[in-house]
Amino acid sequence: MNDNPKFAVIGGGSWATAIVKMLSENLTDIAWYMRNENAIEEIKLNYHNPNYLSSVELDVEKLSITNNVNEAITNADYIVFAIPSAFLSQELESLTESLENKVIISAIKGIIPETSLIVGEHFHQTYNVPYDNIAVLTGPCHAEEVALERLSYLTIACKNKEYAEVIENCLGSHYIRVKLTDDIVGAEYAAMLKNIYAIACGIAHGLGYGDNFQALLMSNAIREMKKFIKKVHKMKRNINNSAYLGDLLVTGYSLFSRNRMFGNMIGKGYTVKSAQMEMNMIAEGYYATKSAYELNKKYGAKTPIINAVYDILYNGGNPKKAFRKLTEKLD
Numbered sequence: 001m002n003d004n005p006k007f008a009v010i011g012g013g014s015w016a017t018a019i020v021k022m023l024s025e026n027l028t029d030i031a032w033y034m035r036n037e038n039a040i041e042e043i044k045l046n047y048h049n050p051n052y053l054s055s056v057e058l059d060v061e062k063l064s065i066t067n068n069v070n071e072a073i074t075n076a077d078y079i080v081f082a083i084p085s086a087f088l089s090q091e092l093e094s095l096t097e098s099l100e101n102k103v104i105i106s107a108i109k110g111i112i113p114e115t116s117l118i119v120g121e122h123f124h125q126t127y128n129v130p131y132d133n134i135a136v137l138t139g140p141c142h143a144e145e146v147a148l149e150r151l152s153y154l155t156i157a158c159k160n161k162e163y164a165e166v167i168e169n170c171l172g173s174h175y176i177r178v179k180l181t182d183d184i185v186g187a188e189y190a191a192m193l194k195n196i197y198a199i200a201c202g203i204a205h206g207l208g209y210g211d212n213f214q215a216l217l218m219s220n221a222i223r224e225m226k227k228f229i230k231k232v233h234k235m236k237r238n239i240n241n242s243a244y245l246g247d248l249l250v251t252g253y254s255l256f257s258r259n260r261m262f263g264n265m266i267g268k269g270y271t272v273k274s275a276q277m278e279m280n281m282i283a284e285g286y287y288a289t290k291s292a293y294e295l296n297k298k299y300g301a302k303t304p305i306i307n308a309v310y311d312i313l314y315n316g317g318n319p320k321k322a323f324r325k326l327t328e329k330l331d
Contacts (some may be wrong), residue, residue, distance in 0.1 A: 008076035018143035033072035085110030111291035195285030199263035206267020
């Protein structure tokens with residue numbers, strides 16, 4: 001499998017496009033599935049994804065683009081899923097190809113709503129993929145900076161070192177550095193939770209809170225993340241590593257962050273529905289907030305930030321009042 005690895009990318013958004021660009025630096029044959037037939041034709045004709053990262057010129061000679069998911073994965077050894085968690089099950093409704101002997105790489109930052117599982121657990125239980133064949137791709141890394149070829153860092157979480165090194169070699173380049181970890185569960189939960197905290201950061205900004213409070217909020221967020229993940233999966237990990245703290249910071253502070261943007265709109269007075277309609281991208285943190293809140297009923301971690309965001313997004317709570325209460329719980 002590893003002498004001449006075959007990759008497939010599932011998804012047509014910004015992150016999927018960025019991953020295709022990264023793989024194109026090292027591979028000559030990449031299968032790419034996306035639902036939008038018009039986008040496929042545009043890419044083939046003009047070498048750009050018209051809807052996402054449209055400035056990136058794609059090497060179409062290296063790409064086999066299709067709107068048939070089975071066609072994309074049939075010859076692939078490694079399959080990268082870069083679809084919003086809320087839509088993964090829908091996208092795979094037509095799947096007939098087995099995934100059991102494939103290496104599944106999750107670039108999804110959320111929990112699958114139909115099963116309330118993180119992506120790795122979902123693929124294991126639903127599609128019988130062995131845990132050794134599951135990897136998680138996290139940041140700190142924004143698709144927009146990959147498009148600009150700015151130095152960026154990825155983290156690959158995988159128990160199988162051989163598979164992890166193959167993925168590392170296929171994604172790394174002069175502008176992409178890759179780090180490896182075996183904390184699959186922790187990395188997945190961190191990738192999900194940081195989007196919630198980025199929404200909180202955006203709400204704070206929209207409400208007019210300054211840099212001083214933002215720093216306090218992020219300081220509390222990383223400690224809250226540590227408590228949550230420790231409850232779910234206890235193992236030795238350094239929460240200050242880039243896969244946890246680094247990814248949180250870039251998502252909470254960057255102008256490229258769609259979750260921060262979504263939160264900023266909520267803080268400025270948009271309703272959830274109106275904010276979602278105005279954005280042309282999915283804010284994963286919206287779905288993650290409900291999943292994390294419901295999951296924490298079982299684990300009982302102290303999560304005042306998640307609770308405040310949940311109250312605003314799902315109970316119609318007033319952002320000003322919710323954050324005024326939250327400020328009394330932070331230290």
